[in-house]
Amino acid sequence: MESGRVEAKMEKKESGGVSHLALDIGGSLIKMVYFPSNSSRSIDDQVNGSSKDGLAASSDDHHYSLLNGRLHFFKFETSKVDDCIDFISSELLQHRGARDNEASISGKNIIKATGGGAFKFADLFKERLGITLDKVDEMDCLVRGANFLLKTVHHEAFTYMNGEKEYAQIDHKDLYPYLLVNIGSGVSMIKVESDSKFERVSGTSVGGGTFWGLGKLLTKCKSFDELLELSHRGNNRVIDMLVGDIFGGLDYSKIGLTSTAIASSFGKPISENKELEDYRAEDIARSLLRMISNNIGQIAYLNALRFGLKRIFFGGFFIRGHSYTMDTISVAVNFWSKGDAKAMFLRHEGFLGALGAFLSYEEHDLADMAHHMLQEFPQSSYST
């Protein structure tokens, strides 16, 4: 199990069960969002961020005031779904029955879940935990999660270009329409027009799963993060065929391509008498990351253009706050739009779906929980 951005180093003795929890079970990762019901103050201190990060409580919306408590985020590999089940078993269920208030929610033995795995693993959860996964549509959840974060969390969105991160102040009244690009194993692109109106308009199968799947085959990396780390030290020019390689070092300026632009991703091995082992894993990782990030940026831009959407928000666990990934996506959007469109990123990028599933609980359940939360942590804030 790996924790998300909220580094809640929960210790058994301090944890007191989970009052509410939702899952997003994707092709590669299971994302979990939950409220711990009685984390001690000391844990809160450990994870406490700047007060700027706090969720604004809005009296006219249960969903918002709800989150005056602390949200915790975790992820597991989907192939290790048993770890997730064990975690839920020990953290959530061991306290059930001892706490009647919680039983009103978790006692229903229902967990909101989205992603394809909510279907695939339904029987397993039922069998192992006696829990029914209440399936919530993935696109609904992604949009709900993104809207919530963009409206509620200060400095949730930012741009990233040439190594500079700049937080964007989104006017809540001017949020829509936008394009949401969720980069998981595959990529979904959703035109979001209002809280309730949205449509998956496009997508691509060339996503995070492609990066990690191809990367695993091409290098000896043992994890996605190791591959990302490698890419940081690589040089894609060793693998990619550049415009300059074709033009003898010159630009193709008439159509706006500099000599260092990539003419053909992975094109260099064509004319070299080398085998896979002769190339450095770092360089391969870099080319791969650049190919995929650039491709997603381009397809996203073309879809934004199609619907006249100026803002594109990129989420999903592919990005992981990785500077080079964001930079490449930003450059792609900037290049193809000739500066017209901007790529924006989300601090809670990987948890849109899980958060959306979480927010899909019935309002009275959320209100119940909010009530408990507010009693327990009246001044606590959302932390990252």
Place this chain on the structure above:
Amino acid sequence: MESGRVEAKMEKKESGGVSHLALDIGGSLIKMVYFPSNSSRSIDDQVNGSSKDGLAASSDDHHYSLLNGRLHFFKFETSKVDDCIDFISSELLQHRGARDNEASISGKNIIKATGGGAFKFADLFKERLGITLDKVDEMDCLVRGANFLLKTVHHEAFTYMNGEKEYAQIDHKDLYPYLLVNIGSGVSMIKVESDSKFERVSGTSVGGGTFWGLGKLLTKCKSFDELLELSHRGNNRVIDMLVGDIFGGLDYSKIGLTSTAIASSFGKPISENKELEDYRAEDIARSLLRMISNNIGQIAYLNALRFGLKRIFFGGFFIRGHSYTMDTISVAVNFWSKGDAKAMFLRHEGFLGALGAFLSYEEHDLADMAHHMLQEFPQSSYST
């Protein structure tokens, strides 16, 4: 050296030099178009196709009547540029001087050439052959070549879907506007509005070079064609993460994805404890071909949509008349356009640029040559 579709098995003793020649020197391949000035009848017979394929002679256009002779097409690997130079040296230059009429054209020691290699190898051609490469812009050439073929060659364009090839009758007056997608090492997408008005509106670095470069690294294939051949026997479901893999065998019908749709290209190795060697080269080749063809089809469609272009013509040497490649591109265009747009292919797909360069010779030169051609082969037709 490999011949193109015109299988002109030219033998030294029968060839009589080359009266006119143009080159398109790309990142992977050198494409050559030329008129042999005195091929014997027996060679013509070998390559003669149906009379339906003949180029219509048009009295008001030198370019058209010109091609009453036979055009020959050849390709070489760019990394073996010396082979190309040797060929030109033996076929073209050995006869110079002995034939005064030809000297008026080739005697200028100038060859029209396009593609980045026209810059890169300019010095080499000068040094080895005393020939100056007269550089012609690549986009100009692609468009000129495509327009020429579409207007002049009967049954040049066709659709390909579910294994069925259907020739399209293009009304010359209704040809424009269209999107030309040239898939070489990289991909160029050009909006063509008239004979002279066009613009490169997009492109992608994920092209033929990516297929062959990644394929070379992932398999032990020795050639592009071998990799293509392998892909024919492969099963991409072994490598790609399908919607059904995520959803436990179910469709994600709400957003129109069947269980067999690819959710994540190359996503399966993520959750499998296997190494590259444990996968069959056939399956890898198939996934790769599908990923790249599908991606190009999608980006092409998005660009066609952007400019309201109903017709998309795909050219470039990536396709090579390969049924699965065309089928995937067609399916992608059909899927993303919901049946609105159609992918069309060109029989002389790989030679658009070279043909365009060829057609860029000064008209009086072409007229001279046409004159010789018509005298030599008054009834000959263009053959494929």
